[in-house]
Amino acid sequence: MLGRILMTTMLASAVVGAQGQGGGGGGQDFGGGGDTPTARALTPIEQFASNLKLDLRTQGPMIEEVLNAAATDAKPIADEMLQVRQRWVNAILSSRTDEAKAAAAAYTPAAARMTALETRAFMRIFEQVKPAQQTGSGPAKAFDILAGFFQPPSVRSGRGGGGRRGGGGSNISAAVAGTTTLAQRRGGGGGGAPSLGPSQKTRLDILEEAFQLTKDQRKAVKTSFDDVNKTATPVRAQLMNARAGIVSAIQAHKPQGDIDAAVQGYAVQATAMAEIELNAMAKLLQGLEKDQRANAGAIETTFFLMRNMFLEKNWDDIPGTKGY
Numbered sequence: 312m313l314g315r316i317l318m319t320t321m322l323a324s325a326v327v328g329a330q331g332q333g334g335g336g337g338g339q340d341f342g343g344g345g346d347t348p349t350a351r352a353l354t355p356i357e358q359f360a361s362n363l364k365l366d367l368r369t370q371g372p373m374i375e376e377v378l379n380a381a382a383t384d385a386k387p388i389a390d391e392m393l394q395v396r397q398r399w400v401n402a403i404l405s406s407r408t409d410e411a412k413a414a415a416a417a418y419t420p421a422a423a424r425m426t427a428l429e430t431r432a433f434m435r436i437f438e439q440v441k442p443a444q445q446t447g448s449g450p451a452k453a454f455d456i457l458a459g460f461f462q463p464p465s466v467r468s469g470r471g472g473g474g475r476r477g478g479g480g481s482n483i484s485a486a487v488a489g490t491t492t493l494a495q496r497r498g499g500g501g502g503g504a505p506s507l508g509p510s511q512k513t514r515l516d517i518l519e520e521a522f523q524l525t526k527d528q529r530k531a532v533k534t535s536f537d538d539v540n541k542t543a544t545p546v547r548a549q550l551m552n553a554r555a556g557i558v559s560a561i562q563a564h565k566p567q568g569d570i571d572a573a574v575q576g577y578a579v580q581a582t583a584m585a586e587i588e589l590n591a592m593a594k595l596l597q598g599l600e601k602d603q604r605a606n607a608g609a610i611e612t613t614f615f616l617m618r619n620m621f622l623e624k625n626w627d628d629i630p631g632t633k634g635y
Contacts, residue, residue, distance in 0.1 A: 515536075522606060
């Protein structure tokens with residue numbers, strides 16, 4: 312979950328950056344005691360504010376209030392989605408078709424509640440901007456930043472090492488089942504994914520390190536995931552179109568019923584993408600050696616890494632902030 316302290320820190324950083332440029336959501340930081348500005352990447356909050364043409368110096372507290380409230384409300388939903396994904400992949404691994412279908416059926420309403428929460432948070436902020444700021448592509452870009460914003464991030468750095476000695480768990484299902492409990496101990500929602508900070512490792516590099524893949528295994532995983540990514544292409548497009556439909560309805564001031572219908576359509580596509588991810592994870596694990604499958608730490612890393620895996624044309628990239 313995005314706690315109040317974390318959100319305040321993010322906004323404080325954003326305000327400093329904005330003040331250094333004399334505007335909201337700027338992209339340079341003046342520091343280090345010199346006169347030369349040091350370029351840095353915009354934070355998600357700065358990008359969000361910039362797309363809506365908001366001034367973080369004056370409107371930052373409003374954004375903080377809205378997003379903190381949403382983060383609090385999102386925690387039980389994020390926990391539920393984690394638990395459903397855990398049951399789902401375990402059912403796939405155990406060839407329990409009925410349980411896998413039940414998990415998929417449970418995922419859609421949970422995804423709809425999370426998307427509805429993101430939508431309400433966006434609308435609260437959107438209502439505060441001037442009519443001229445509500446048009447164009449900026450709002451859609453801002454809304455995209457909130458996609459998956461209140462859920463655990465993908466793993467940003469590999470762990471689960473220990474060679475092939477394993478990390479506990481005698482079978483795949485048991486190892487995957489432990490991820491939710493571990494995520495809850497770390498604080499639920501936003502704190503679930505194992506992360507050692509930003510990394511320059513690609514997703515395949517992280518998997519290779521986590522499971523100590525052989526050269527042939529790495530090649531097989533890449534081939535498999537390349538094929539999955541092609542399969543995910545239409546779902547990826549439908550997911551993007553469905554989200555665009557939500558913000559278009561908001562910009563057009565459509566009735567709440569129309570917005571709710573757009574949210575539900577997006578949740579259906581989110582479920583389809585989740586199914587692709589979890590089937591790909593199951594296939595990966597089933598192709599490993601027994602001692603690799605016993606590495607609970609590596610499996611935990613993979614469980615979180617799979618989310619958002621196929622949102623880009625190149626799945627084997629450095630995990631970023633794009634979510635759904």
